[in-house]
Amino acid sequence: NAGVTQTPKFRVLKTGQSMTLLCAQDMNHEYMYWYRQDPGMGLRLIHYSVGEGTTAKGEVPDGYNVSRLKKQNFLLGLESAAPSQTSVYFCASSWGYNEQFFGPGTRLTVL
Amino acid sequence: TQLLEQSPQFLSIQEGENLTVYCNSSSVFSSLQWYRQEPGEGPVLLVTVVTGGEVKKLKRLTFQFGDARKDSSLHITAAQPGDTGLYLCAGRGQAGTALIFGKGTTLSVSS
Numbered sequence: 001n002a003g004v005t006q007t008p009k010f011r012v013l014k015t016g017q018s019m020t021l022l023c024a025q026d027m028n029h030e031y032m033y034w035y036r037q038d039p040g041m042g043l044r045l046i047h048y049s050v051g052e053g054t055t056a057k058g059e060v061p062d063g064y065n066v067s068r069l070k071k072q073n074f075l076l077g078l079e080s081a082a083p084s085q086t087s088v089y090f091c092a093s094s095w096g097y098n099e100q101f102f103g104p105g106t107r108l109t110v111l
Numbered sequence: 112t113q114l115l116e117q118s119p120q121f122l123s124i125q126e127g128e129n130l131t132v133y134c135n136s137s138s139v140f141s142s143l144q145w146y147r148q149e150p151g152e153g154p155v156l157l158v159t160v161v162t163g164g165e166v167k168k169l170k171r172l173t174f175q176f177g178d179a180r181k182d183s184s185l186h187i188t189a190a191q192p193g194d195t196g197l198y199l200c201a202g203r204g205q206a207g208t209a210l211i212f213g214k215g216t217t218l219s220v221s222s
Contacts, residue, residue: 004153033209040120042199042214043154058209090153097203099144100210102153 001026004103006091012109013081021076021106023091029101031094032074033058034066036087037105043090049074081110114138115202117213124190124220132185132216134200141203143176143183144210148197190220 007022023032033048035058045058049068063085065077074093078085088107092100116135124130134143142161146154158167160176160183167174171194173186187194197217201210 035212040214042117043201043212045209048209092153097209099156099159100154102155104151104153 003027004091004093004101006089006103006106008106009104010107012111013078014111015082017081018077018079019081019108020078021089021091021108023074023076023093023103024072025074025091025093025101026072027093027101028071029093029095030071031096032068033092033094033100034064034074034076035090035092036060036085037090038087046076046089081108083110086110115200115211115213117198117200117216119216120214122216122218124218126191126220126222127189128220130187130190130218132187132198132218133182134184134202134213135182136202137181138202138204139180141180143180143203144201145174145183145185146199146201148199148215150196154197154199187218190218192220192222194218195220 004025034046035043044060047066049055052071055066067075086109088105090105091103094100118133144159145157148154158174163178163180165176171188175184197215199215200213
């Protein structure tokens with residue numbers, strides 16, 4: 001099992017560009033999450049999903065959109081990237097609100 | 112808004128020393144988890160504590176959940192360089208809510 005995988009691992013964007021981060025899990029988990037991690041800020045929840053076709057806002061949702069069209073995939077979109085969105089993004093999945101399994105992260109830089 | 116305060120933020124010690132990391136809140140949590148994150152990787156779950164006063168041991172690591180379920184501690188005995196990493200506590204509030212993460216404690220153990 002690959003667990004939780006994230007694509008891409010690194011990306012550099014210019015202000016105003018758009019991009020989509022892909023998260024895939026092969027553990028048949030219902031719940032999936034997107035976090036951002038910034039120095040000294042810990043992990044902050046952006047959006048999450050409790051099942052296919054459902055999404056909900058987390059602590060810092062502004063500037064991001066998500067979609068969960070398939071149970072195993074959770075997409076995070078940035079429509080118009082801003083320098084404040086420079087961060088490391090982590091995807092996670094879980095059985096209900098239990099142990100979360102994290103992906104390796106995507107390091108995004110917005111110039 | 113539920114918050115988790117972790118202390119200290121940074122800890123640099125010598126191999127063989129003991130240390131304690133604290134996770135405090137004014138809110139009650141139904142459960143609390145501790146994760147460890149190594150550079151360039153996602154967090155990995157160490158333990159979940161559920162019952163007030165609960166103590167769990169994982170080799171040289173001892174985790175305790177406060178009687179009132181508002182705080183937790185992680186004690187490491189005879190720290191080793193392999194313990195180096197970011198330690199995150201995460202609490203779950205009312206049933207059906209996502210995890211709230213503390214900002215983390217960065218531990219560096221030198222030989």
